Amino acid sequence: MLKKERITRHVCPRNCYDTCAILAQVRNGRIVNITGDPAHGYTRGKLCAKGYSYLRRVYSPDRIKQPLRQCGRGSGHWVPVSWDYALEMICQKILDLKHRYGSTLPVCLNKYSGNFGLLNNAIEGLFNQLGPTTQVLGSPCWSAGLDAQTFDFGNNYNSNPENLRKAGLILLWGVNPVWTAVHSLPYIYEAQKEGAKVITIDPIFSETAKKSDLYFQVRPGQDGYLALALAKIIVEAEKEDKQFLQNYSLGWDEFREYLKSLNLNKLSRECGLNQQAIKFLAGLLINHSPVFIWVGFGMQRYANGGQNVRAIDALGALTGNLGKAGGGVHYANLRIWNMFKFNFHKTGYKNRYLNINRFAEELNQLQEPPVKMLWIANRNLFLQDANLRLLYQAIKEIELIITIEEFMTESTKYSDLVLPTTTFFEETDVVPGYWHHWLALNEQAVPPLHEARSDLDIALMVSCKMNSLEQGSCTFPQSGDASSFLDREFDDQAYSLLGIRHWSDLKDSPAKVNIPDVCWEDRIFETPSGKFEFYSQRAEQAGHPLMPALKEQRKPAAGKYDLRLLSPHSQHSINSQFQNLDWIKAIKPEPAVLIHPDTALLKSIVSGSMVRILNDYGEIVLKAAVSGAVPRDVLVCYQGIGDLNINRLLSGENTDMGSIVTGNHGLAILDTFVDIENQTD
Amino acid sequence: MKQNQRYNPAEFQRKFFVYRLLQDYYSGCLWQKKDNWNEILLTLAETRYQEEIIFFDLGMRLIQKLTQEAVYDFNRLFVGPEKLLAPPYESAYRNAEGLLMQKETTDVRKFYSIVGLSVVGQNREPDDFIGLELEFLCFLLYQAVSCFQRGEERADFYLNVYFEFLNMHLGNWVSDHCEDVLRHSTSYFCKGMAMLTKGFIEREKSLLMHKEEIL
Ligand code: SF4
Numbered sequence: 097m098l099k100k101e102r103i104t105r106h107v108c109p110r111n112c113y114d115t116c117a118i119l120a121q122v123r124n125g126r127i128v129n130i131t132g133d134p135a136h137g138y139t140r141g142k143l144c145a146k147g148y149s150y151l152r153r154v155y156s157p158d159r160i161k162q163p164l165r166q167c168g169r170g171s172g173h174w175v176p177v178s179w180d181y182a183l184e185m186i187c188q189k190i191l192d193l194k195h196r197y198g199s200t201l202p203v204c205l206n207k208y209s210g211n212f213g214l215l216n217n218a219i220e221g222l223f224n225q226l227g228p229t230t231q232v233l234g235s236p237c238w239s240a241g242l243d244a245q246t247f248d249f250g251n252n253y254n255s256n257p258e259n260l261r262k263a264g265l266i267l268l269w270g271v272n273p274v275w276t277a278v279h280s281l282p283y284i285y286e287a288q289k290e291g292a293k294v295i296t297i298d299p300i301f302s303e304t305a306k307k308s309d310l311y312f313q314v315r316p317g318q319d320g321y322l323a324l325a326l327a328k329i330i331v332e333a334e335k336e337d338k339q340f341l342q343n344y345s346l347g348w349d350e351f352r353e354y355l356k357s358l359n360l361n362k363l364s365r366e367c368g369l370n371q372q373a374i375k376f377l378a379g380l381l382i383n384h385s386p387v388f389i390w391v392g393f394g395m396q397r398y399a400n401g402g403q404n405v406r407a408i409d410a411l412g413a414l415t416g417n418l419g420k421a422g423g424g425v426h427y428a429n430l431r432i433w434n435m436f437k438f439n440f441h442k443t444g445y446k447n448r449y450l451n452i453n454r455f456a457e458e459l460n461q462l463q464e465p466p467v468k469m470l471w472i473a474n475r476n477l478f479l480q481d482a483n484l485r486l487l488y489q490a491i492k493e494i495e496l497i498i499t500i501e502e503f504m505t506e507s508t509k510y511s512d513l514v515l516p517t518t519t520f521f522e523e524t525d526v527v528p529g530y531w532h533h534w535l536a537l538n539e540q541a542v543p544p545l546h547e548a549r550s551d552l553d554i555a556l557m558v559s560c561k562m563n564s565l566e567q568g569s570c571t572f573p574q575s576g577d578a579s580s581f582l583d584r585e586f587d588d589q590a591y592s593l594l595g596i597r598h599w600s601d602l603k604d605s606p607a608k609v610n611i612p613d614v615c616w617e618d619r620i621f622e623t624p625s626g627k628f629e630f631y632s633q634r635a636e637q638a639g640h641p642l643m644p645a646l647k648e649q650r651k652p653a654a655g656k657y658d659l660r661l662l663s664p665h666s667q668h669s670i671n672s673q674f675q676n677l678d679w680i681k682a683i684k685p686e687p688a689v690l691i692h693p694d695t696a697l698l699k700s701i702v703s704g705s706m707v708r709i710l711n712d713y714g715e716i717v718l719k720a721a722v723s724g725a726v727p728r729d730v731l732v733c734y735q736g737i738g739d740l741n742i743n744r745l746l747s748g749e750n751t752d753m754g755s756i757v758t759g760n761h762g763l764a765i766l767d768t769f770v771d772i773e774n775q776t777d
Numbered sequence: 778m779k780q781n782q783r784y785n786p787a788e789f790q791r792k793f794f795v796y797r798l799l800q801d802y803y804s805g806c807l808w809q810k811k812d813n814w815n816e817i818l819l820t821l822a823e824t825r826y827q828e829e830i831i832f833f834d835l836g837m838r839l840i841q842k843l844t845q846e847a848v849y850d851f852n853r854l855f856v857g858p859e860k861l862l863a864p865p866y867e868s869a870y871r872n873a874e875g876l877l878m879q880k881e882t883t884d885v886r887k888f889y890s891i892v893g894l895s896v897v898g899q900n901r902e903p904d905d906f907i908g909l910e911l912e913f914l915c916f917l918l919y920q921a922v923s924c925f926q927r928g929e930e931r932a933d934f935y936l937n938v939y940f941e942f943l944n945m946h947l948g949n950w951v952s953d954h955c956e957d958v959l960r961h962s963t964s965y966f967c968k969g970m971a972m973l974t975k976g977f978i979e980r981e982k983s984l985l986m987h988k989e990e991i992l
Pocket of ligand 1: 108112113115143144145147278
């Protein structure tokens with residue numbers, strides 16, 4: 097047999113800072129190896145452990161290989177069905193509901209961020225062409241921070257993070273890149289080598305904290321207090337950047353007065369750091385320049401999360417770090433996504449949108465018409481949603497639940513029909529990221545395995561079937577392929593930003609997007625005033641204080657559930673993804689809840705004790721690990737702990753902000769209060 | 778005990794029948810023959826081996842009833858969507874990585890190509906799916922017999938490939954696979970089919986020593 101070998105380019109489509117470029121070595125139609133793509137200027141030829149495990153995913157014997165129908169939801173009695181049967185089942189149900197209720201509103205889509213490929217959004221496009229449907233709107237992840245930066249800067253841009261290397265001081269504020277954004281580390285280390293100080297601020301003494309020059313343990317969700325305390329000290333020392341404030345900010349006088357009115361004792365108490373420590377940190381901020389502040393997602397997953405981010409933005413502004421190479425306050429970048437128009441998404445129908453973070457509640461309350469068919473795409477809804485008890489209740493009335501998946505998950509368990517989908521090695525797409533400034537192509541390396549179909553193909557097939565059953569019932573295209581859809585998504589503007597003539601040029605190399613290397617360098621902000629806004633009318637119009645405020649944090653009910661449960665991202669999974677792979681299982685530590693030694697003593701818990709964590713929403717039982725890395729009144733349970741579903745404990749409370757950018761407030765995941773009991777008692 | 782294995786048309790008919798039965802089973806088509814199941818059992822009983830093959834005979838006793846539970850059990854073992862309890866692929870057993878589409882798969886592909894065969898949907902469906910390996914063996918045996926009947930020398934060639942494939946591939950992993958089924962199956966039917974498969978393939982493998990005398 098003649099050996100035919102080629103190299104194909106790919107991008108990791110996970111909801112991850114790094115959006116790595118990958119090379120696959122394809123021999124006679126099989127992928128035999130994968131590596132990082134050295135042509136990608138940011139990820140530079142390396143992957144994380146999750147990325148290196150991808151072949152385990154493509155060729156796993158456990159992939160879902162054909163459409164499967166469950167005879168009795170939750171029964172585990174599955175039978176394979178043909179695609180035609182599955183499509184018929186779906187489309188007949190849609191038409192039946194449409195005729196019964198006189199509308200397609202009983203048809204509901206719950207989709208989120210499992211795959212960030214552009215064309216992974218095809219199912220949403222399909223739903224938008226069926227008639228008015230019910231869909232979810234918003235994001236559990238990052239909404240509050242996006243709004244906060246929108247109020248302050250006018251948009252969500254970051255500098256090319258390669259600028260980290262030019263920083264004089266790096267504040268890793270609530271972010272754990274050693275685990276969750278490894279490709280930024282070389283830039284951080286480079287700066288460190290050149291003399292920059294690297295400081296981590298986090299409630300948890302994380303792996304990143306361990307590698308930093310200094311670590312400050314802030315009380316969970318009280319980051320805003322620390323930012324304001326620092327601001328107050330710097331302004332009292334008259335070390336603010338007067339020139340910037342005078343020319344490029346709005347509401348400085350008011351903000352300065354506000355800072356004056358704040359009591360340092362209170363700020364210090366609330367943020368959990370003594371004044372000496374805060375003053376020391378303020379001194380570093382004054383004496384080092386530029387200061388690169390990386391704002392993580394964790395601190396905004398609280399009822400006061402948006403305010404935390406606004407306070408840090410203000411700190412970055414008054415120290416004169418905005419618009420400087422190697423400086424600034426960086427949260428996320430929407431510029432790459434904004435290159436695309438999502439043409440296949442457009443709808444002429446008035447959809448009914450449910451808050452993604454109150455899905456179960458709203459689903460339960462919906463009448464006229466109720467939801468009768470639920471389609472889950474790019475999401476493990478039954479593991480990652482909040483208020484799961486209510487969700488189980490709500491689905492009882494639903495006649496058909498469909499999930500598109502690669503593997504069995506908690507959500508497929510509750511589905512009536514499971515549709516097998518391709519991995520990104522079996523489809524063509526581009527994956528816009530939200531951190532670095534590169535765009536890479538995902539080439540199709542191998543044909544779809546088994547009977548798997550891409551999201552786009554599924555959408556096309558459903559449209560065909562709908563129209564064969566009832567002409568005109570779906571206006572989503574019935575033919576075409578990834579190439580024709582990408583042709584429509586890339587316009588001249590995108591090509592000029594990418595410096596290429598056609599998207600297929602990305603087969604030769606990922607492209608650096610020609611957007612400002614340093615955000616806000618011209619100090620022209622996209623706020624209504626064109627300035628950095630300490631004082632934001634837009635915020636007020638949206639029902640928030642004008643200036644970053646000290647919003648009372650959510651507190652546990654007196655005497656009950658007085659421990660806060662933090663569930664940050666783990667090193668070896670992204671939400672619930674990757675956990676099923678044997679390689680990841682082999683390196684992943686056993687699920688455990690971290691508990692402070694003093695709290696452990698009080699509760700007679702030792703490392704290895706089986707403990708029950710509980711509140712009014714649910715409970716989970718797992719091992720305890722006593723650790724000085726966590727505060728006394730906090731338990732830490734990293735995400736992705738297998739079948740143990742931490743989200744069972746979530747109340748579904750929302751964050752303060754989020755509706756401007758994502759349509760709804762975010763999920764205050766970290767405002768979760770619990771008790772812990774030694775299970776062996 | 779050395780038996781006379783010389784060409785015996787009834788013996789070959791039996792083998793074809795069993796091969797087809799196993800192929801139908803693994804490709805999930807058997808359920809469609811539910812109404813004819815008793816007939817199939819009768820034919821199977823008629824084709825009993827003269828000597829006792831414990832696994833085969835026991836298996837036959839267990840597969841008397843084709844129930845819906847067996848269908849669910851089958852899907853749980855071999856189809857999904859949950860983690861497969863007994864993946865019906867050679868590479869899942871023999872490859873150190875336990876993945877599909879590995880070297881074992883392409884080795885099997887090479888065998889197919891020796892006689893000019895290839896799998897429809899290559900690189901989509903693993904060539905070493907048990908149903909395909911069974912089909913291939915049945916094909917080789919059929920070709921051997923046909924050539925033999927026509928007095929063609931090529932009969933030996935097919936028979937050689939038959940034993941070589943049995944020895945290098947299916948015969949090498951099917952026992953492990955069947956043991957997985959016996960360990961995890963919750964239905965008499967699937968347990969029975971596993972015994973039948975194991976008994977049958979092991980017997981075929983044992984004939985290797987008498988290869989020269991078979992036709
Ligand atoms: S998970 Fe993140 S770091 Fe890992 S390969 Fe994917 S994009 Fe890169």
